[in-house]
Amino acid sequence: MSGRVRVGVFLGGASSEREISLASGRMIAEHLPRERYDVVLFDTLALMAGHPKLDAALREKALGLLAHRAAHEELAHNRELPEAFQRQVRDAAAAAAPATDALQLAADGRRPIDVAFIALHGAYGEDGTIQGLLELLGIPYVGSGVLASALAMDKAMARKMFAAEGIPIPRGVVVERGALDEAAARERARALAPAVVKPSRQGSSVGMSLADDAAAVDAGIDLAFGFDERVVVEERVRGRELTVGVVGGRRLQALPPVEIVPKRAFFDFKAKYDPALCEEICPAELTDAERDAAQDVSLRAHRALDCRGLSRTDLILAPGRGPVVLEVNTLPGMTVNSLLPKAARAAGIPFGELLDRLVRLALGEE
Ligand SMILES: Nc1ncnc2c1ncn2[C@@H]1O[C@H](COP(=O)(O)OP(=O)(O)O)[C@@H](O)[C@H]1O
Ligand SMILES: [Mg+2]
Secondary structure, three states, X not given: OOOOEEEEEEEOOOOXXXXXXXXXXXXXXXXXXXXXXXXXXXXXXXXXXXXXXXXXXXXXXXXXXXXXXXXXXXXXXXXXXXXXHHHHHHHHHHHOEEOHHHHOOOOOOOOOOOEEEEOOOOOOOOOOHHHHHHHHHOOOEOOOOHHHHHHHHOHHHHHHHHHHOOOOOOOEEEEEOOOOOHHHHHHHHHOOOOEEEEEOOOOOOOOOXXXXXXXXXXXXXXXXXXXXXXXXXXXXXXXXXXXXXXXEOOOEEEOOOEEEEEOOOOOOHHHHHOHHHEEEEOOOOOOHHHHHHHHHHHHHHHHHOOOOEEEEEEEEEEOOOEEEEEEEEOOOOOOOOOHHHHHHHHOOOXXXXXXXXXXXXXXXXX
């Protein structure tokens, strides 16, 4: 595409990661090279005003967006995020147009945007739903398609794909509420303790717990059932936690692994977004063989789910066992200081250049 490119940054939405998305989207808009891009922020919450699952507060906000009323983003009281981060969130919410505006053709038949940069995380964004809508409209978008997004979002399904490709994953059991084998699955899950219990389709460690014994596994399953009817229970793998970004189209590049050293029991919601609670070593100090193994398994995980454009694989480097894959994120955090942008910088790719590359990939300009 020659000339200026109109990018719609899709952000906000209705997932439990709404705030993170607002911050990511705003930074993406700030850093897309100005000489090439015109950028508009679109809050996808507007598309969901009639969705039965919205709570009253979100519905109110959605209706406000549709009426182009200036939004005031109150952070959920259970979220403790650094002040600078909160400012980004509020500014983004105030600047965003309803995403319905991005979908309608102008009177001359022209689309309002050339390409969508999806900065959504979690449900209704990272899970293939918005991707499906954009497919229907014929609007190119950054990142993975419908299938890869849906697979990566569902940890139980992603585990099946990894297993089929021989990618090492933790021993695990999927427990489904009300299924015929629920009791038998629970029994096998209890035997995995010490374990990690997580809802199949959530992110940011929401609804997740560490279970040291069988009783705690049961309690963890009940907790996770509050978020999804399918729960994944995994053996707790000990080792160093790494995350590895992958970018590119047909020609894929694995970025330098980043080591995550939580100062809490595990990399929970708060630790993920507060730099004081978690140390990130970028690039991780690894032997060449360890680095190669981590990058190789991340490329394989990216391909196993048929990801496109970018992904970030979370894994544990277990002594004597090598990298064990926990999950693939198809729309990883994209603030300047998020893990994938940081790793890109370590590989000599500044944030603006990374964003430019991702948009070019979406437009088929590799
Ligand atoms: N099987 C496991 N063994 C050890 N730690 C785990 C395991 N699964 C998850 N964790 C810890 O929990 C964090 C979040 O889990 P993850 O599977 O990446 O889900 P999400 O990031 O979507 O919440 C990981 O970063 C890791 O610290
Ligand atoms: Mg993760």
